[in-house]
Amino acid sequence: MEELPARKEEVEHAMEEGIEFNLLCNPTKITGYENPDDKRDPKNGFVTGMECVKMELGEPDASGRRRPVVIPGSEFTIDLDCVIMSIGTSPNPLIKSTTPGLEVTKHGGLIVNEETGETTKQGVYAGGDAVTGAATVILAMGAGKTAAKAIDEHLSK
Incomplete structure (x- = not known):
């Protein structure tokens, strides 16, 4: 957890909210349900999982920070039904x-x-x-x- 690029209070708040940490893994694809035979299937478009790859810390870069690098052959899928994209935006001025x-x-x-x-x-x-x-x-x-x-x-x- 010491390499986690987050403020201490962010990690503490996440733990209080029951967030599960999957450290040193990188999402590569969000998967969803699609029934090509029935375009009106109510489950179409729902999220079903996230494909990820495991990472390891490489050598320090010019800033001294060890950057994550992909571990070949480490692909895995996490089953889920919701994805929250956290991008941080300003309020809409309109x-x-x-x-x-x-x-x-x-x-x-x-x-x-x-x-x-x-x-x-x-x-x-x-x-x-x-x-x-x-x-x-x-x-x-x-x-x-x-x-x-x-x-x-x-x-x-």
């Missing part, structure tokens, strides 16, 4: 002008109640990069859980 009732910060992030994730527009919830700007997927997941709980409570009234 949201303020296209969605009346949503207030934003001077940096363009949506203003939310931190305890519920509810925005300034009643019944609309937000979290992740739309609120904080580019941040970690773990923080976005936490915000999503907070909002989901608040939405459930709101709908149960």
